[in-house]
Amino acid sequence: xxxxxxxxxxxxxxxxxxxxxxxxxxxxxxxxxxxxxxxxxxxxxxxxxxxxxxxxxxxxxxxxxxxxxxxxxxxxxxxxxxxxxxxxxxxxxxxxxxxxxxxxxxxxxxxxxxxxxxxxxxxxxxxxxxxxxxxxxxxxxxxxxxxxxxxxxxxxxxxxxxxxxxxxxxxxxxxxxxxxxxxxxxxxxxxxxxxxxxxxxxxxxxxxxxxxxxxxxxxxxxxxxxxxxxxxxxxxxxxxxx
Amino acid sequence: xxxxxxxxxxxxxxxxxxxxxxxxxxxxxxxxxxxxxxxxxxxxxxxxxxxxxxxxxxxxxxxxxxxxxxxxxxxxxxxxxxxxxxxxxxxxxxxxxxxxxxxxxxxxxxxxxxxxxxxxxxxxxxxxxxxxxxxxxxxxxxxxxxxxxxxxxxxxxxxxxxxxxxxxxxxxxxxxxxxxxxxxxxxxxxxxxxxxxxxxxxxxxxxxxxxxxxxxxxxxxxxxxxxxxxxxxxxxxxxxxxxxxxxxxxxxxxxxxxxxxxxxxxxxxxxxxxxxxxxxxxxxxxxxxxxxxxxxxxxxxxxxxxxxxxxxxxxxxxxxxxxxxxxxxxxxxxxxxxxxxxxxxxxxxxxxxxxxxxxxxxxxxxxxxxxxxxxxxxxxxxxxxxxxxxxxxxxxxxxxxxxxxxxxxxxxxxxxxxxxxxxxxxxxxxxxxxxxxxxxxxxxxxxxxxxxxxxxxxxxxxxxxxxxxxxxxxxxxxxxxx
Ligand code: SF4
Numbered sequence: 001x002x003x004x005x006x007x008x009x010x011x012x013x014x015x016x017x018x019x020x021x022x023x024x025x026x027x028x029x030x031x032x033x034x035x036x037x038x039x040x041x042x043x044x045x046x047x048x049x050x051x052x053x054x055x056x057x058x059x060x061x062x063x064x065x066x067x068x069x070x071x072x073x074x075x076x077x078x079x080x081x082x083x084x085x086x087x088x089x090x091x092x093x094x095x096x097x098x099x100x101x102x103x104x105x106x107x108x109x110x111x112x113x114x115x116x117x118x119x120x121x122x123x124x125x126x127x128x129x130x131x132x133x134x135x136x137x138x139x140x141x142x143x144x145x146x147x148x149x150x151x152x153x154x155x156x157x158x159x160x161x162x163x164x165x166x167x168x169x170x171x172x173x174x175x176x177x178x179x180x181x182x183x184x185x186x187x188x189x190x191x192x193x194x195x196x197x198x199x200x201x202x203x204x205x206x207x208x209x210x211x212x213x214x215x216x217x218x219x220x221x222x223x224x225x226x227x228x229x230x231x232x233x234x235x236x237x238x239x240x241x242x
Numbered sequence: 243x244x245x246x247x248x249x250x251x252x253x254x255x256x257x258x259x260x261x262x263x264x265x266x267x268x269x270x271x272x273x274x275x276x277x278x279x280x281x282x283x284x285x286x287x288x289x290x291x292x293x294x295x296x297x298x299x300x301x302x303x304x305x306x307x308x309x310x311x312x313x314x315x316x317x318x319x320x321x322x323x324x325x326x327x328x329x330x331x332x333x334x335x336x337x338x339x340x341x342x343x344x345x346x347x348x349x350x351x352x353x354x355x356x357x358x359x360x361x362x363x364x365x366x367x368x369x370x371x372x373x374x375x376x377x378x379x380x381x382x383x384x385x386x387x388x389x390x391x392x393x394x395x396x397x398x399x400x401x402x403x404x405x406x407x408x409x410x411x412x413x414x415x416x417x418x419x420x421x422x423x424x425x426x427x428x429x430x431x432x433x434x435x436x437x438x439x440x441x442x443x444x445x446x447x448x449x450x451x452x453x454x455x456x457x458x459x460x461x462x463x464x465x466x467x468x469x470x471x472x473x474x475x476x477x478x479x480x481x482x483x484x485x486x487x488x489x490x491x492x493x494x495x496x497x498x499x500x501x502x503x504x505x506x507x508x509x510x511x512x513x514x515x516x517x518x519x520x521x522x523x524x525x526x527x528x529x530x531x532x533x534x535x536x537x538x539x540x541x542x543x544x545x546x547x548x549x550x551x552x553x554x555x556x557x558x559x560x561x562x563x564x565x566x567x568x569x570x571x572x573x574x575x576x577x578x579x580x581x582x583x584x585x586x587x588x589x590x591x592x593x594x595x596x597x598x599x600x601x602x603x604x605x606x607x608x609x610x611x612x613x614x615x616x617x618x619x620x621x622x623x624x625x626x627x628x629x630x631x632x633x634x635x636x637x638x639x640x641x642x643x644x645x646x647x648x649x650x651x652x653x654x655x656x657x658x659x660x661x662x663x664x665x666x667x668x669x670x671x672x673x674x675x676x677x678x679x680x681x682x683x684x685x686x687x688x689x690x691x692x693x694x695x696x697x698x699x700x701x702x703x704x705x706x707x708x709x710x711x712x713x714x715x716x717x718x719x720x721x722x723x724x
Contacts, residue, residue: 007706007707009663009669011706012669012673012705012706012707013669013672013673013676013701013702013705013706014699014701014702015699015702016702016704016705016706016709017702018706019706019709019710020706020709023714035706035707035710035714037666037707037710037711038666039666040663040664040665040666040669041663041669043663045656045659046656046659046660047640048621048640048643049643049652049656050616050640050643050644050645050646050648051644051648051656051660052644054656054657054659054660055660057660057664058660058663058664061664140620140621140622140623140624141623143623144622144623144624144626144627145623171624172578173578173620173622173624175578175620176620177619177620177621177622178621179617180617180619180620180621183265183617184264184265184268184579184617184618185265185694185695186265186268186269186272186273187265187268187272187579187582187583187618188620189272189694189695189696190272190278190582191578191579191582191620192695192696193695216699217696219699220695220696220697220698220699221695221696221697223696223697224695224696224697
């Protein structure tokens with residue numbers, strides 16, 4: 001199957017390893033991956049911070065870029081949710097009904113990585129090997145907007161050698177929330193402190209999630225606390241084969 | 243609560259004097275470890291019990307949808323149902339009053355009480371009267387309004403402000419309440435302990451004397467039935483029922499959105515409300531009355547229908563869903579921001595997620611605190627998930643954010659970012675520059691708020707885009723490159 005990769009601007013710039021991991025997993029499974037180079041950003045930060053008029057051109061460029069593909073994968077729960085739940089609505093509310101129609105038609109073909117693997121490609125065993133103690137944090141957008149359920153866990157359970165442990169109070173938000181972490185830094189830090197305490201309680205070596213933004217926030221705190229816990233995107237664990 | 247502002251917004255809902263923006267108010271709450279512990283414990287317990295109570299019903303999703311649709315229908319034909327209610331209440335011997343805003347409502351209630359010649363009234367816990375600052379307004383007329391709900395009484399005795407819709411004293415622990423009763427309640431026994439049973443007994447004695455002597459009661463309403471003119475109050479303690487049955491005059495202040503078309507609709511709401519708010523299958527006391535009944539209960543009944551910005555909110559396409567709210571407080575109990583910031587930081591009687599969307603809509607987004615409320619959320623969506631009438635609170639927050647005034651530096655950053663992100667070539671250039679400057683990253687202490695508690699990730703030497711070009715560069719889809 002030919003799959004278009006929407007790397008997302010944060011991954012593209014700060015976490016290139018995640019995009020490479022997605023390419024590796026899909027190619028290993030025998031699929032063709034393309035990276036439409038005209039892509040940039042889904043517009044989430046602009047919309048969520050209160051700048052829908054700045055988000056609109058990004059909705060348009062996403063639609064222009066990805067319209068021709070049958071399957072699009074975004075290794076980010078929140079970006080996939082932004083595209084799926086908000087692109088059409090944003091265009092409609094700004095009065096661009098033609099674009100809204102195109103966005104509504106395109107968005108059902110956008111999948112987060114775990115969704116693509118489990119629902120579209122029908123695999124849970126991607127042939128990964130990762131002999132480490134891992135705990136999984138279900139990020140809010142993946143959990144409540146995409147309703148990923150235990151799809152990421154289904155994939156992790158098939159990984160050879162993995163020691164998968166439950167995270168206490170897993171469904172609590174880590175406090176990132178995009179610009180929330182800047183605008184309400186104290187509350188955000190308090191939320192993250194509780195999250196990292198839960199992570200450390202599991203004695204896991206690695207914290208896994210499907211959103212690098214949340215991982216950057218939790219990982220940044222774990223690093224400041226000299227905890228020794230690493231954070232890894234689901235794709236990177238699934239791409240490991242030795 | 244003498245510190246209520248008499249500013250422009252006061253005619254709708256009081257803003258507390260000098261109320262800072264949310265982040266500043268939350269800063270102190272976050273630092274108060276005792277408060278955070280009290281809150282985490284209280285909300286954590288009720289959260290689990292609510293989930294269990296909801297899980298018992300296999301048709302919860304349908305009930306929730308029915309609740310949403312009944313409320314939306316009623317809001318759509320609000321004028322029609324309100325006129326129906328007015329007719330039925332009048333027919334049953336009640337008197338209906340219309341209040342455009344807080345000032346009008348307070349004036350009506352004060353006049354009605356003065357006409358009875360009383361100077362002390364008992365009160366049933368009510369969000370509507372909190373919203374309009376009724377107790378303070380009555381005090382200006384020399385009328386003492388005594389709260390009879392236990393938690394509301396605690397807040398009143400402490401001269402404090404409520405911090406939760408259902409449990410206004412959630413921020414206080416037992417020891418604090420014991421001290422308060424000992425100092426402020428003349429009838430409190432010597433050597434009062436902080437055992438819940440002892441505290442409840444002390445409050446019971448204090449309140450019983452008031453119930454028996456009160457001639458006038460003021461209440462809110464949970465629901466009003468348009469086609470019969472019946473008003474309902476739903477509660478757990480039974481103190482409300484005392485107020486609703488013993489006095490001679492009953493004055494009910496009700497937000498106009500509390501309406502339901504007919505008694506059949508209660509089937510839905512009397513399941514949704516108790517399970518969401520107290521995790522009970524059914525609340526212990528449901529009092530319903532229709533006008534007056536000679537020889538039974540209050541002989542004079544006044545219904546004050548309060549608009550206070552609600553018709554403006556109703557005209558708002560996205561924001562109007564806030565008017566479905568049945569004040570169950572489930573959204574507060576699951577909100578991670580509320581649990582750390584506490585209820586006072588929201589600067590109104592409506593704290594938590596619902597407060598963050600209701601106050602800026604009722605009061606307007608002008609004050610510091612109102613402008614900051616739509617941002618007091620990480621948009622995690624937990625509130626939407628539990629809301630029994632499916633108010634998409636994150637959606638309304640995002641909608642209100644777009645209306646909040648923008649500060650210049652942020653506006654510029656957003657504009658520049660949008661410009662940079664509109665073109666893949668500009669994004670790639672930015673990535674190359676960042677990659678070159680990567681050795682600077684470990685020394686960056688910006689943005690401050692971020693770098694205070696977190697390490698920033700290192701900037702990679704090569705972006706994904708550049709890697710793709712290097713490794714897959716001659717493959718298909720190059721036509722997309724700009
Ligand atoms: S918004 Fe929903 S969850 Fe929150 S108090 Fe209102 S009805 Fe309850």
